[in-house]
Each structure stands twice: as structure tokens, then as C-alpha cells.
Ligand SMILES: Nc1nc2c(ncn2[C@@H]2O[C@H](COP(=O)(O)OP(=O)(O)O)[C@@H](O)[C@H]2O)c(=O)[nH]1
């Protein structure tokens with residue numbers, strides 16, 4: 001068996017190592033050995049390059065800032081806000097490449113809605129024609145590490161829909177006309193939905209990652225430039241005079257085809273999104289959509305139009321999973337002095353966290369991003385772990401890591417806009433985190449409650465008596481986030497100047 005490859009299909013190394021069709025057992029062993037050796041050499045070169053860059057950075061007194069936190073916490077969005085603030089022209093250059101990601105977000109969301117409807121359909125059919133096929137799963141066993149807060153172990157099935165065996169709610173009952181309209185929407189939308197895997201392949205450049213949850217697409221640093229150009233099999237050399245101009249739209253046949261299908265399906269998508277059954281399932285929290293799904297489906301008339309170009313707000317809401325660690329360099333001016341900031345954005349899923357460690361060495365600052373709207377959500381990679389509890393566990397590891405004992409530590413309690421909306425819609429924290437008890441279920445009480453838990457983790461793991469700077473954030477809000485970034489920049493600089501004075 002071949003080891004799961006994380007190399008791109010275009011990767012020359014992979015190409016060279018591709019097994020021949022009629023290879024003997026001895027040849028196979030030899031090939032595997034060669035592959036392992038090639039990989040070892042390649043890793044060694046990567047590590048050497050990293051060390052050389054690191055030495056150069058240190059010798060120039062650059063600032064190294066890491067963005068850490070679980071998957072979907074808002075790290076890459078925060079990185080985009082830095083980009084918007086310090087290198088806005090680069091976001092313009094990338095604007096057209098974001099179209100593919102946004103289309104992907106839309107197509108995946110439609111697919112999710114249709115498959116959720118289908119499982120409710122089965123449920124109704126089963127119940128009408130005799131005893132249920134569904135078996136109650138009972139309480140799942142607790143996760144591997146003991147929780148810091150007292151979350152309820154997932155009351156929902158891993159795909160986010162409620163346990164059917166206990167639910168008296170039948171969204172499709174007495175609704176045969178609803179069923180037939182869903183069926184015709186499903187039929188009409190099926191060509192669009194089936195473009196999903198091609199789009200995924202295009203975005204990831206053929207990169208397949210084992211254990212990547214619900215089949216999400218991962219991208220590595222620099223994908224924006226590579227995606228479309230690679231797909232076309234040509235790289236445009238950009239004359240330096242072009243620098244700063246918006247990227248000219250590159251016509252990719254697949255993306256153009258999807259744009260055409262979206263435009264033709266605009267009305268069907270709008271109808272599906274407004275469908276009473278879909279509304280009912282969402283209102284009763286029987287169908288859980290990701291936040292970006294809601295955002296893009298709300299804006300479908302605009303996004304599905306033929307001349308669509310993503311706005312900055314669209315780019316901030318787009319979701320694509322980061323793989324490994326990607327570095328972004330910004331020139332930051334403060335008191336007339338320009339200093340290079342190296343921002344490292346990391347993949348946050350559990351399987352990605354080991355890639356962070358080589359970057360800890362000599363980091364100046366960390367922004368730890370924790371999404372506090374996630375109190376009713378569970379990790380995709382471990383559906384038994386409440387996401388706030390995972391953030392607290394991860395924050396404990398960061399606070400107590402000896403390599404990080406001198407870094408300037410900033411905590412972003414993020415997604416406060418979504419938290420507010422959830423609380424206003426009547427969602428009770430106590431239902432998911434029993435230790436919340438009988439406290440008032442309002443925004444102020446809830447944010448202070450979560451903040452207190454993070455402060456406690458910090459206090460218990462703070463031998464060096466370092467300060468923790470905490471901000472309540474919504475990093476999709478550009479104005480508010482830029483003010484906070486300015487604030488963080490000043491506080492990091494103060495620490496930086498102090499430590500420079502000590503050497
Ligand atoms: N409404 C809202 N959405 C957010 C916020 N922060 C991030 N998001 C969205 O959450 C999704 C995941 O964010 P991303 O930055 O990719 O998370 P990462 O995995 O930590 O890099 C994206 O669709 C973002 O637009 C926030 O504060 N409010």
C-alpha cells in the first residue's frame with residue numbers, strides 16, 4: 001500500500017515516484033525505500049530553509065507573531081485583516097481567486113441542506129411504514145481528556161442534526177406538497193451539487209489529506225496564485241510594473257461553468273433557502289449550517305450573478321481550511337520606524353497542531369483565538385469534545401509550554417457577534433455547559449463567564465508573571481478589528497522595545 005500522499009499531483013517528486021503498473025514485490029520494496037529517503041532529504045531541506053530564514057529574521061530584529069487556536073476559530077480571517085491593514089493591494093490581487101472558494105462554500109452548503117432534507121425524508125417514510133430503523137445510540141463515552149469546564153458530551157449526532165429517537169418534531173409530516181417541491185429542487189440543483197468534488201480538487205490542487213473530517217478542502221500557503229494558474233497549466237509572468245494592479249480575471253473553464261450553473265439556478269437556490277421546511281429545520285436547530293453558509297446563501301442573488309466579483313466582506317466570510325503553517329510578512333510602521341512583522345497562520349485541527357512547534361522558538365507574540373460562540377458545537381475531528389473545552393485545553397498547553405514562557409500573550413475571545421445572535425435566539429448555555437448553572441443567560445454574563453475560565457487557565461500556568469491581554473472580538477468586523485490590531489501592535493511594540501533594551 002502506498003503511504004497516504006500529501007503531495008500535490010503536480011508535484012515533480014510524486015510524479016517521479018509514481019509506481020509502474022507491473023512492479024514486482026522486490027521493486028516495490030526498493031521504491032518504498034527510495035520514497036522514504038527522498039522524503040527524508042526533502043524534509044531536511046525544508047527544515048534547513050526554515051532555519052536560514054529564521055536566522056535572517058533574528059539578525060534583522062523582525063517581529064514574529066503566531067496566530068493560534070482551534071480550527072474555525074478565525075485565525076485566517078484575522079490574517080486577512082492584517083493584510084487589509086498593511087498590504088491592501090495584495091488582497092485586490094487575490095480577489096478573483098476567492099471566487100472559487102466562495103462557489104465551493106455555496107455548493108457545499110446546498111449539498112448539506114439537500115442531504116439533511118433527505119435524512120428527514122427517510123425518517124418520515126420509515127415512521128409512516130412501520131417501526132423505526134434508527135437505533136438510539138445512548139450516551140457516547142466521554143472524550144479522552146478530562147474537561148476544564150463541565151460540558152455536556154455531545155447531545156447531538158456528529159453531523160449536527162438532533163437525535164431522532166427522542167425528537168417529537170417531524171418537519172416533513174403532513175407536507176407531501178413540500179416533499180414534492182423539495183424533490184424537484186433537488187433534481188434541478190443536482191448538476192450544480194455534483195460539481196462539488198471537481199471544485200474541491202481544483203482548489204486543493206489535488207492535495208488529499210487523510211482524516212480531514214467531513215472532506216474539507218485544505219490549502220497551503222500561496223494557493224491563491226497557484227490555484228487557477230496551475231489548473232490552466234501555465235504560469236503568467238507578471239511584469240513588475242503590474243504590481244498592485246488587480247489580478248486580471250483568468251478564465252478557468254470549470255469556474256466559469258459553475259458560474260453559469262449558479263446563475264441559472266439562482267431562483268432555485270433562493271427558493272430552497274426560503275423553503276418552509278428548511279426554515280423550520282433551522283429554527284428548531286435540527287439543521288445546523290456553518291456561519292459562512294448562512295452568509296453566502298443570504299447573498300445568493302448577488303453571488304450567483306454572472307459578473308460576480310467577491311467583495312472584501314465576502315472574502316472575510318469565505319472559509320477554506322489552512323494546511324500546515326503559512327507565513328505572511330508585513331512592514332509595520334511605528335514612531336517613524338519600519339519593522340517587518342512575520343505573521344504565521346496555522347492549521348488548527350488536531351491533526352495539524354504538531355506542525356506549530358518548530359515555530360514556537362523565538363516567537364515574540366501569540367494571538368490565541370478562541371471562538372466563544374461555539375459553546376453548542378463539537379470538534380469535527382472528535383465529536384465528543386465541546387469546542388469551548390477544546391479551546392481551554394489548547395490554551396492550557398500554550399500557557400504552560402516552556403518554549404513560550406517569554407512571549408507576549410494576547411487572547412481574542414472571538415465570534416462575539418454570533419454569540420450574541422445565539423443568545424438572542426434563546427439558546428441556553430446551561431444546556432451545553434452544566435457548570436454555567438443558573439446564571440443569567442445574557443451576553444454580558446456569558447462573555448464574562450468564559451473570560452473568567454480563560455483567565456483562570458492563564459493564572460494557573462503563569463510562572464513568569466506575564467500579562468495576558470484580552471479582547472472581545474468579531475474579526476469579520478473590519479473597523480473594530482483594525483482598532484484592536486492597532487492596540488495589539490502598540491502593546492507588542494512596547495514589549496519588543498523593552499526586550500531590545502535589555503540585550
Ligand atoms: N460571524 C463571524 N464569523 C467569523 C468570525 N471569525 C471568523 N469567522 C468565520 O468563521 C470561518 C472560519 O474562520 P477562519 O478564519 O477560516 O478560521 P481558522 O480555521 O481559525 O483559520 C470563516 O468563514 C470566517 O469568516 C467572527 O468573529 N464572526
Ligand SMILES: [Mg+2]
Pocket residue numbers: 075076077320321322345346347348
Ligand atoms: Mg485557517
